[in-house]
Amino acid sequence: MSWDRHHSRSESLAAEAGIARRTGNSTQAEELYRQAAAAEREALDSVPGDKQRTWGITAVSAVALWYKGREYKIAEQLAYRCLALEQIPSFAEAQLRDLLQVIWTAYAAEQTGVRFVPGDVLVSVKGGQVIHGGAPLDLIVRKVEGIQAVLFRTVEMLLDRPFRKHGGPPLDVQSMFKPWLFQAPAGSYQFAVRVQEPEQQGLYADARPKVERVTATFFQVLQATAGNPETDLPTLVQDPLYRGAFLSLSRNLAPTGKTFERLEVRDASAPTEPVASFALETRQLINAALRKAKPARAMAFSDEAATIEGTLRAVHLDEDWLEVATNDLPPNHIRVDEASDALDDVVGPMVNHKVVVTAVRRGAKYLYRDIELEE
Numbered sequence: 001m002s003w004d005r006h007h008s009r010s011e012s013l014a015a016e017a018g019i020a021r022r023t024g025n026s027t028q029a030e031e032l033y034r035q036a037a038a039a040e041r042e043a044l045d046s047v048p049g050d051k052q053r054t055w056g057i058t059a060v061s062a063v064a065l066w067y068k069g070r071e072y073k074i075a076e077q078l079a080y081r082c083l084a085l086e087q088i089p090s091f092a093e094a095q096l097r098d099l100l101q102v103i104w105t106a107y108a109a110e111q112t113g114v115r116f117v118p119g120d121v122l123v124s125v126k127g128g129q130v131i132h133g134g135a136p137l138d139l140i141v142r143k144v145e146g147i148q149a150v151l152f153r154t155v156e157m158l159l160d161r162p163f164r165k166h167g168g169p170p171l172d173v174q175s176m177f178k179p180w181l182f183q184a185p186a187g188s189y190q191f192a193v194r195v196q197e198p199e200q201q202g203l204y205a206d207a208r209p210k211v212e213r214v215t216a217t218f219f220q221v222l223q224a225t226a227g228n229p230e231t232d233l234p235t236l237v238q239d240p241l242y243r244g245a246f247l248s249l250s251r252n253l254a255p256t257g258k259t260f261e262r263l264e265v266r267d268a269s270a271p272t273e274p275v276a277s278f279a280l281e282t283r284q285l286i287n288a289a290l291r292k293a294k295p296a297r298a299m300a301f302s303d304e305a306a307t308i309e310g311t312l313r314a315v316h317l318d319e320d321w322l323e324v325a326t327n328d329l330p331p332n333h334i335r336v337d338e339a340s341d342a343l344d345d346v347v348g349p350m351v352n353h354k355v356v357v358t359a360v361r362r363g364a365k366y367l368y369r370d371i372e373l374e375e
Contacts, residue, residue: 006043007058010036014065021118021212030069037065041078056092060271063099067269068118072107076100095271097185098122101192102268105182116180116194119215122268123147126188127261135189139259139375142349146252147193147265148179149345153245154218158210163241166317166344177214184268192268215267222265222276225250229289240293247290248346252373254283259375283372290370294341297369299360306366308334308357309374312350317342322368324357339368347371 017032040062047055059082066075079096082088088096102120109116125135125143152169155177161170168174176198184190195214217236224232225246237243253263257280266275310326313333320340325331336359354374359366 003043003046003048003054003058006039006046010039010043010061010065013039017068022216024212026118026212033065034069034071037062037069037071037074040065052087052089056089057272059088060092060095060099063096063103064269064271067099067103067106070106070110072103072110076103076107079103098268098271101183101185105192105194109180115197117177117197117214118212118269119194119219120268121147121151121193121215121218122184122190122266123193124188124190124264124266125260125262126264128255128257128259130189130260132188136259138353140189140191142353142373143253143263144181144191144193145349146249149349150221150246150249150253151179151193151195151214151218152177153242153249153345154221155214157237157239157242158213158217163239163245165241165340168344219265219267219273219276221246222250222253223274225286225289226254226276226278226282229286230292233289244290244293245343245346247286247293248343250278251283251286251290252346252349254278254286255280256283256373256375287372294370297360297367300362302362304361306359306361308336308359308366310334310355312347312353312355312371315339315342315347315351317344317347322347322357322371324355334366336366336368342368342371 013032013036017029017036020029020032040058044055044058044062047058059078063075063079063082066078079100083093083096106116123143125140129136129139152173155173156164156169159173161173164170178196180194180196182192182194184192198211220236221233224236229247233243233246237246255261255263255278261279263278264275267273308324308326310324310331312322313325314323316322317340321335321337322339322342324334324336326334336357350371350373355371356374357368358370359368
């Protein structure tokens with residue numbers, strides 16, 4: 001049988017597996033992924049010798065499918081055999097090494113009884129002060145917090161929870177959906193995040209299909225905000241409150257160009273899927289989408305637009321204010337009122353960091369309009 005026929009059968013089985021996974025039937029999905037992997041392995045053996053790129057794509061696909069079928073040992077052994085070949089294409093070598101890291105961590109976790117929802121979040125931070133395998137600690141901590149905030153918001157949206165304006169995620173969501181942080185192969189700087197499956201499955205039995213879609217929806221949200229936030233995100237996220245939260249949280253992931261140049265998020269177990277790429281122009285796109293999403297407040301005749309640059313020193317959203325210490329020497333401490341529109345998971349990580357606050361000056365008072373990090 002030719003490569004075409006083996007590969008077509010693999011694609012068909014993988015598509016069926018994806019449907020089973022989205023409907024919450026993980027057992028059937030894993031069996032279909034194993035069948036798809038076996039067909040792709042046959043396709044790999046059928047690739048003509050002069051089709052190196054086709055061979056590389058097929059090798060990565062076969063390893064990824066064995067992994068999705070939870071056949072970790074088979075996936076690992078096939079990856080090793082492929083990496084041992086001298087003529088392996090460079091793109092396939094890099095993707096197989098990423099997959100090996102994913103396989104090792106999944107296997108180690110499963111040996112302790114921990115299982116994760118489908119999807120492996122691989123975050124890469126590049127350029128600027130970031131070097132190969134290293135980055136400023138405070139930068140990476142902020143990005144990890146930002147990724148976690150988007151994941152929790154995704155869970156709450158999928159479970160049809162009321163929109164959370166203040167405070168952290170509900171305690172049951174925090175305890176049932178635990179993000180884990182894993183090391184990743186050295187790139188510019190990379191880290192991996194996976195979401196643990198709920199331990200008490202009975203509490204979420206009716207929502208099982210939604211649980212299975214957490215990571216996939218997370219990727220779709222980031223791809224929409226990074227790609228075309230004004231048109232793609234409303235199609236995916238109908239609730240305007242959730243849409244605004246995702247825009248604000250995603251903006252915090254994007255660079256200003258001062259510390260780093262690009263942040264990319266992808267599913268390490270699906271190397272051919274699109275990457276959510278946040279660059280300097282992405283922040284500008286998100287800002288434009290936020291301005292259109294938030295209707296302008298009425299301004300009095302004497303009001304003046306104001307921009308406050310400095311360090312966020314205090315936040316009390318319940319009492320409707322925040323405080324910024326300006327960059328002046330000595331700094332001025334400016335209180336900004338009417339800040340209840342700000343979200344805790346957006347503003348909280350900004351405390352003691354450089355920010356830019358957009359406000360309206362009304363006499364001696366400053367009234368809040370927007371806030372963003374200044375890397």
